[in-house]
Amino acid sequence: MQRKFILSNDYVFWEALNKVLSEPSQDFIELIKKSGLRGRGGAGFPTGLKLELVSKNGLGEKKYIVCNADEGEPGSFKDRELLFNHTEKFIEGMIASGYAVGASMGFIYLRAEYKWMLKNLLNKIKQIREKNYLGKNILNKNFDFDIEIRCNAGAYICGEESSLIESMEGKRGEPRNRPPFPVEHGYINFPTLVDNVETFANLPYIVKYGDEEFKKYGTQKSPGTKLFSISGDCPKPGIYEFDLGCTLLDLLKACEATDVRAVQVGGAAGVTVAPKDFKKSICYSELSPEGSIIIFNKSRNMFEVLKNFTDFFKEESCGLCTPCREGVPKIAEAVDKIIKKESIPDSHIEVLMELADVMKVASKCGLGQTASNPFVYIYKNFADNHHPF
Amino acid sequence: MNDKHKPILKVTINGKEYETKENETILELAKRNDIYIPTLCYHPDLCLSGVCRLCLVEVGGCRALQASCSTPVLNGMIIQTETELVNKSRRMVLELILANHYTGKSKCDKTLSCELQELFIKYKIEESRFGRPKEKRYKILDNTAVIRDNDKCIKCRRCVDACECMQCVEAIKPMYRSNELSIGSVFDVDLDKTGCVLCGQCINYCPTTALVEKESIKEVYEALNDPAKHVVVQTAPSMRATLAEEFNIPAGRSSTKKMTTALRKIGFDAIFDTNFSADLTIIEESAELLSRIKKKFLNKEESSLPLFTSCSPGWINYIEYFYPELLSNVSTCKSPQQMFGAIAKTYYANKINIHPKDIICVAVMPCTAKKFEANRPEMRDSGYKDVDYVLTIREFAKMIRRSNINLFELPDSDYDAPMGISSGAGLIFGVTGGVMEAAIRTAYEVVTKREVPFKNLDICPVRGMEGVREASLIIKNPIDEWKFLDGFELKVAVAHELRNAKKLLDSIKANESDYHFVEVMACPGGCLGGGGQPKPTNVEIRKKRARVIYEEDRALPYRKSHENPAIIELYKDFIGKPLGEKAHKLLHTYYTVRRD
Numbered sequence: 001m002q003r004k005f006i007l008s009n010d011y012v013f014w015e016a017l018n019k020v021l022s023e024p025s026q027d028f029i030e031l032i033k034k035s036g037l038r039g040r041g042g043a044g045f046p047t048g049l050k051l052e053l054v055s056k057n058g059l060g061e062k063k064y065i066v067c068n069a070d071e072g073e074p075g076s077f078k079d080r081e082l083l084f085n086h087t088e089k090f091i092e093g094m095i096a097s098g099y100a101v102g103a104s105m106g107f108i109y110l111r112a113e114y115k116w117m118l119k120n121l122l123n124k125i126k127q128i129r130e131k132n133y134l135g136k137n138i139l140n141k142n143f144d145f146d147i148e149i150r151c152n153a154g155a156y157i158c159g160e161e162s163s164l165i166e167s168m169e170g171k172r173g174e175p176r177n178r179p180p181f182p183v184e185h186g187y188i189n190f191p192t193l194v195d196n197v198e199t200f201a202n203l204p205y206i207v208k209y210g211d212e213e214f215k216k217y218g219t220q221k222s223p224g225t226k227l228f229s230i231s232g233d234c235p236k237p238g239i240y241e242f243d244l245g246c247t248l249l250d251l252l253k254a255c256e257a258t259d260v261r262a263v264q265v266g267g268a269a270g271v272t273v274a275p276k277d278f279k280k281s282i283c284y285s286e287l288s289p290e291g292s293i294i295i296f297n298k299s300r301n302m303f304e305v306l307k308n309f310t311d312f313f314k315e316e317s318c319g320l321c322t323p324c325r326e327g328v329p330k331i332a333e334a335v336d337k338i339i340k341k342e343s344i345p346d347s348h349i350e351v352l353m354e355l356a357d358v359m360k361v362a363s364k365c366g367l368g369q370t371a372s373n374p375f376v377y378i379y380k381n382f383a384d385n386h387h388p389f
Numbered sequence: 390m391n392d393k394h395k396p397i398l399k400v401t402i403n404g405k406e407y408e409t410k411e412n413e414t415i416l417e418l419a420k421r422n423d424i425y426i427p428t429l430c431y432h433p434d435l436c437l438s439g440v441c442r443l444c445l446v447e448v449g450g451c452r453a454l455q456a457s458c459s460t461p462v463l464n465g466m467i468i469q470t471e472t473e474l475v476n477k478s479r480r481m482v483l484e485l486i487l488a489n490h491y492t493g494k495s496k497c498d499k500t501l502s503c504e505l506q507e508l509f510i511k512y513k514i515e516e517s518r519f520g521r522p523k524e525k526r527y528k529i530l531d532n533t534a535v536i537r538d539n540d541k542c543i544k545c546r547r548c549v550d551a552c553e554c555m556q557c558v559e560a561i562k563p564m565y566r567s568n569e570l571s572i573g574s575v576f577d578v579d580l581d582k583t584g585c586v587l588c589g590q591c592i593n594y595c596p597t598t599a600l601v602e603k604e605s606i607k608e609v610y611e612a613l614n615d616p617a618k619h620v621v622v623q624t625a626p627s628m629r630a631t632l633a634e635e636f637n638i639p640a641g642r643s644s645t646k647k648m649t650t651a652l653r654k655i656g657f658d659a660i661f662d663t664n665f666s667a668d669l670t671i672i673e674e675s676a677e678l679l680s681r682i683k684k685k686f687l688n689k690e691e692s693s694l695p696l697f698t699s700c701s702p703g704w705i706n707y708i709e710y711f712y713p714e715l716l717s718n719v720s721t722c723k724s725p726q727q728m729f730g731a732i733a734k735t736y737y738a739n740k741i742n743i744h745p746k747d748i749i750c751v752a753v754m755p756c757t758a759k760k761f762e763a764n765r766p767e768m769r770d771s772g773y774k775d776v777d778y779v780l781t782i783r784e785f786a787k788m789i790r791r792s793n794i795n796l797f798e799l800p801d802s803d804y805d806a807p808m809g810i811s812s813g814a815g816l817i818f819g820v821t822g823g824v825m826e827a828a829i830r831t832a833y834e835v836v837t838k839r840e841v842p843f844k845n846l847d848i849c850p851v852r853g854m855e856g857v858r859e860a861s862l863i864i865k866n867p868i869d870e871w872k873f874l875d876g877f878e879l880k881v882a883v884a885h886e887l888r889n890a891k892k893l894l895d896s897i898k899a900n901e902s903d904y905h906f907v908e909v910m911a912c913p914g915g916c917l918g919g920g921g922q923p924k925p926t927n928v929e930i931r932k933k934r935a936r937v938i939y940e941e942d943r944a945l946p947y948r949k950s951h952e953n954p955a956i957i958e959l960y961k962d963f964i965g966k967p968l969g970e971k972a973h974k975l976l977h978t979y980y981t982v983r984r985d
Contacts, residue, residue, distance in 0.1 A: 155566070172562070172563065174563075177437055177438075177439045177456070177459035177460075179460070179461060314567055314568070315566075315567060316566070316567070317566060317567040317568070318566055318567075318570075319544070319563065319565070319566045319567050319568070319569070319570030320440055320563075320570075321439070321440055321441070321442050322440070322441050322442050322443075322482050322485055322486060322543075322544075323442055323478075323481070323482060323485065325544065325567060325568055325570060326485035326486065326488065326489055326568060327485060328567065328568070329567070329568040330485070330488070330519050348518075351518045351519075354477070354481065355481060355485075357477075358477060358478045358481040358482075360453070361445075361452070361453045361454045361474065361478060362442045362445055362453070362454055362478045362481070362482065363442070363453075364439060364440075364442065364456070369453060
């Protein structure tokens with residue numbers, strides 16, 4: 001069901017933070033754990049557990065909070081809305097998390113394409129600092145926390161948390177070996193909590209309304225609401241907030257889309273859903289709740305859509321591991337041929353499917369593991385005897 | 390944590406249970422138990438990688454395959470190393486590499502050490518289902534010693550790791566993204582304009598032949614075929630301990646008396662030994678050390694201590710570029726290679742009555758930086774280029790193969806006099822700590838007129854393979870001239886690999902250490918791990934090479950440089966005194982700041 005929770009206006013700045021800072025840090029972690037909130041960046045890791053891991057790792061050491069504002073997934077723009085119009089909400093979540101884990105420094109890792117809002121963000125941070133919600137001895141609670149902004153240079157891979165951390169350290173953005181995970185060895189090797197903007201924005205609400213209220217939204221295993229960036233062939237594109245567990249049909253109805261051939265859920269790395277699956281529910285156990293929803297109507301040639309996605313990956317693979325670096329261009333080559341109506345023998349399509357399977361399990365990070373998805377989904381669901389036209 | 394309290398981890402690999410207490414990776418555990426897992430980007434000397442995705446294994450509970458080289462074992466892990474999915478993935482990775490691997494029109498040279506080729510053979514991959522590149526796409530990147538052909542590069546990044554983690558030079562980096570990624574100099578500048586110290590470690594760790602040395606074989610053959618030229622050759626100390634490996638003999642076999650015969654067969658006119666000029670270096674360098682100590686502790690004058698050794702040209706390139714403020718601490722002694730050249734074209738030329746312009750001086754070295762050193766403009770003190778051509782040991786092995794010589798079927802032979810006469814002190818220059826040991830053997834005796842107080846003259850505290858080693862020696866009852874050193878504690882340190890040198894340099898710059906004498910070798914293990922040595926290399930191989938050198942030192946009639954009769958004669962007839970006028974002209978040099 002569509003509702004306004006995160007996007008609601010009934011939010012009193014710093015109400016939640018006052019409460020969090022007045023109680024032992026463990027209480028906040030327990031609350032988030034009980035709420036069942038899962039990361040809104042895509043992977044869906046339980047947020048409370050992550051808080052707990054960072055709080056327990058490296059006792060007495062420096063720790064860091066990182067807000068992943070590298071919204072690089074094609075078709076996703078819901079974080080932009082939060083960053084620009086709901087700044088206090090996620091910053092409040094960051095400060096609360098810092099208090100919970102024992103960090104005194106947080107970073108906002110800002111997407112290169114969002115540099116236009118840098119000034120605005122810095123201004124907001126300055127105002128917050130002036131009110132003593134950031135800085136030394138926040139609200140006289142003997143807790144220091146401050147926030148700096150780091151800017152991405154434009155690489156999609158830096159949305160992946162370990163690449164993001166590499167990039168923050170001034171290195172080439174490439175995924176690290178995991179383990180160790182950032183919760184143990186993150187930014188400059190200290191325990192680091194990396195969460196998506198939307199995840200942080202959820203936290204003040206959970207504090208305000210309690211975990212029971214939060215769990216009333218969504219499903220049992222996927223509680224809460226989710227922001228969707230809806231774009232493509234529909235009369236009302238934009239940002240929509242729905243309970244988790246909603247279906248694509250709900251979303252399509254809300255944006256008044258008709259004559260839909262396919263919906264891309266989760267951007268380039270996501271899945272291409274055909275109408276037969278529009279009834280599937282969007283939650284962590286079925287259709288992964290990603291923020292990017294792109295609608296294609298029946299006038300679209302799905303192989304051109306595919307070319308768009310494979311070209312994107314060919315551009316954005318970081319080049320570190322063999323399957324992704326060498327595999328993506330092979331798929332892109334074949335898609336080019338299909339578009340040019342050159343024939344590809346069935347045997348080569350089989351080889352490419354085998355390649356796609358291997359990329360899924362052999363690549364080092366999520367980018368390579370999902371880069372073959374569009375090819376597999378679109379080819380399987382939309383190719384008509386290998387002649388899509 | 391001591392071993393007793395470490396928890397025992399139980400891990401199942403291919404259905405069999407293994408126990409380990411170590412904090413190790415899946416690959417390390419498998420290797421210890423002789424379970425084969427193919428690797429390419431992994432090398433035990435380098436940092437964790439996880440790049441090539443060849444060492445993938447299935448781990449119970451994980452959706453994706455895991456790179457065994459970078460995944461630590463956990464208690465209860467269930468690992469499969471040979472499932473259908475694993476093998477399908479490995480073959481696919483190899484095919485993808487082959488599809489982007491351009492080796493030219495001709496087939497690969499089977500005699501070259503290529504780990505990639507071995508894997509293609511093992512997995513019976515002859516062609517890639519994705520085709521092969523049809524033409525060259527990258528321009529060659531090179532400098533005086535190193536050639537990089539990115540068409541052959543498989544982007545495993547071992548070279549980057551060697552340059553960055555082992556040597557702290559960072560001359561090369563991955564550039565660009567996706568399938569346009571290539572390894573190159575930062576901002577694509579000429580390799581010469583980076584901090585590249587020409588140590589050649591990138592070549593040593595390259596699993597293909599994308600990285601090779603710039604060869605001088607052609608020029609050497611030309612000189613050999615020129616009847617007007619008298620071609621002398623010097624062989625580096627470590628070569629006798631490693632050359633055999635080029636002929637598929639496991640590390641640890643000496644070929645001293647065979648390689649001299651091979652050199653004669655190839656046509657060199659005089660077969661000399663760099664050990665001879667290593668002895669010469671010791672005479673000069675120990676005199677320099679003592680004079681600096683005297684200046685500081687007796688005369689109480691300004692004197693740059695610690696004194697750094699200067700034999701390793703990779704090290705010299707490093708300090709000239711990265712720590713020029715410490716250049717006054719570097720010994721002014723030329724390296725043994727260059728001392729040899731200067732003496733060959735003066736003293737020796739005179740002795741055999743051949744004009745130095747007609748002498749071609751060839752050096753066979755375990756080193757690529759030696760090529761750069763020989764080309765330095767200041768290395769012409771004989772009036773001619775002191776050392777004309779430098780061959781790596783790999784190049785020399787190529788010449789042997791080209792001449793169809795079976796090295797180990799050759800009769801034994803000795804070096805020629807006088808510049809082939811040497812001591813064990815000169816020989817141990819080939820291993821980390823050797824220059825230090827040789828210098829102490831001589832300096833201690835100069836000061837006390839007694840032998841160093843170590844059993845069999847083996848100064849064990851400076852031996853070994855730890856990155857930095859420290860030792861000290863108290864001088865007792867010196868002769869009158871050195872009376873001020875009675876009870877003096879001589880503090881020394883030895884470092885190999887430039888990352889360890891960097892540690893020492895930083896502590897010296899911060900005034901945190903009080904060494905008097907520091908030996909630095911750029912390469913792991915010293916020259917026996919040099920950038921011109923046979924491939925592959927790892928710490929076990931280097932230890933075996935070191936053993937050959939120490940054993941041979943033990944067996945030699947002269948163990949101390951100052952006992953070498955050819956050296957004694959050289960000073961008597963030609964040089965005069967250590968640090969004297971002629972010594973300064975021919976045997977010492979100066980350094981330049983290489984950084985803009």
